[in-house]
Amino acid sequence: MMQGFRHIEDATLDYDADRCIGCGNCLAVCPHQVFELGQGKAVCRDRGECMECGACALNCPAGALQVRSGVGCAQAILHAWLARIPLLRRVFTPDACCS
Amino acid sequence: MKLPDVFKTVLVRLGIGRDSYRIAPGLYALGSPDTDSPVVVTCNFKLTFDILRRELAGRSYWLLVVETYGINVWCAAGKKSFTSEEVAQRVKESNLDKVVSHRSIILPQLAGPGVSAHRLRKLCGFSGVFGPVHIRDLPRFIDAGMQAGPEMRTVKFPLSQRLAVAFVELYGARKFLLWVLLACLLAAALGPGGFSPVKILSAGLGAFATVLTGFLTGVFLVPALLPRIPFRAFAAKGLLAGAIIGLIPAGLLAGTLPQALAQIMACSAFASWFAMHYTGSTPFTSLSGVDREMRRYMPVQGGLLLIAVLVWLIWSWL
Structure with missing residues (x-):
């Protein structure tokens, strides 16, 4: 879908097809069309497109989706690391970007 | 409106x-x-x-x-x-x-x-x-x-959008760039500038121009050419683009070959750092992916910058 815009192929997205009830919520929320509907169940079309935003897992009423979600933002990750250091904890807060 | x-x-x-x-x-x-x-x-x-x-x-x-x-x-x-x-x-x-x-x-x-x-x-x-x-x-x-x-x-992430979200870095980096300018002048006073204020100013500003070139490469050029530059990792795209664009300040400002190499390395390191920070402005990078590229490339960026500064200073002492 996003040609030229792929980052990693092994996102932490985990889909359990046995639990899927075919509601289609994951298709609606996914910004990269990772899922498609086939035979009354969601089918993982392309895991390499997943950006781990967590929208599908949060909106799956059957609990069929798991993902280690977060923002793919270097500044946020850097601040989270710095906030673990005792003295710097006063200055940096984890996940602090876009503020 | x-x-x-x-x-x-x-x-x-x-x-x-x-x-x-x-x-x-x-x-x-x-x-x-x-x-x-x-x-x-x-x-x-x-x-x-x-x-x-x-x-x-x-x-x-x-x-x-x-x-x-x-x-x-x-x-x-x-x-x-x-x-x-x-x-x-x-x-x-x-x-x-x-x-x-x-x-x-x-x-x-x-x-x-x-x-x-x-x-x-x-x-x-x-x-x-x-x-x-x-x-x-x-x-x-x-x-x-x-x-x-x-x-x-x-x-989707077309060129217009890629550049629109890049502008926020300009203002966001103003304090960082001011500190870099001071550091460049201070380092110039330690070596390349000798003891002449004019030489300190020209050597310091030359170093700052190199950093600025790396900054602009990482903030604007890498986002603009994002799908065209090889490598998946933004930091790697920045290293490459920074090394190529670094030839410009190296060609214009460097007096010796080691100085030119130092400028290319510094430009590459800064371009990589700022390109890596652009991940937060894109709609497709994941936590795992950015975490991984930061662990892999931050030591490279730090190492390049350290070598660049040492070469720049030591060559002036010889």
Whole structure:
């Protein structure tokens, strides 16, 4: 879908097809069309497109989706690391970007 | 939008006054909505609200603005300020059940990481329907009976958007660049500048020009050419682009070959660092991916910069 815009192929997205009830919520929320509907169940079309935003897992009423979600933002990750250091904890807060 | 609004939009894109660019949360009427009109939920970032007003002009909808502290929909959902609980609370506070006769609200698709549509009904009695990614598709979505095709649901990242979101780095890096300028002058005083103020100034400013070249490469050139530069990792794209563009200050300013190499390495390191920070402005990088490239490339960036500074200083002492 996003040609030229792929980052990693092994996102932490985990889909359990046995639990899927075919509601289609994951298709609606996914910004990269990772899922498609086939035979009354969601089918993982392309895991390499997943950006781990967590929208599908949060909106799956059957609990069929798991993902280690977060923002793919270097500044946020850097601040989270710095906030673990005792003295710097006063200055940096984890996940602090876009503020 | 009137002219002052356009001016303010430019400032906000640069990050100036962004923290206070907010709308008061609550229920707003667009046009003249009635009890059957759709309810559109959005964040309280004024830039988003302005786009809503512009794109939906002539339509009659209810707009339910939730508190996201002036942050856009997607980031607010990712940071968990745009949540099911927040939406439910605003629905109750605005007495939405007395304003409209139906029981459904339209959520921005990109609120998905924070809002769970099936939980909303339990929390406030209204069920959530995810609308399209872009506000401009909203009237078509509503007219089609709340149906969106894959093209309305997919995020794209064209050149204009890649550059529009790059501008925020300019203003955001102003303090950093000031410190770098001071550090360059200080380092120049230690060696390359000798003891002459004029030489210190020219050597220091030359070093700063190299850093600035790396900065502009990472902030603008890498985003502009993003799909064309090889490598997946942004930091790697920055290393490559920075090394190539670094030939310009090296050719113009360096007196000796080691100096030229130092400039190329420094330019490459800074371009890589800023290209890596651009990951936060893109709509496709993941936590795992960015975490991995930072662990892999931050030592490379630090190492290159250290070698560059040492070469620059030591060559002047010889």
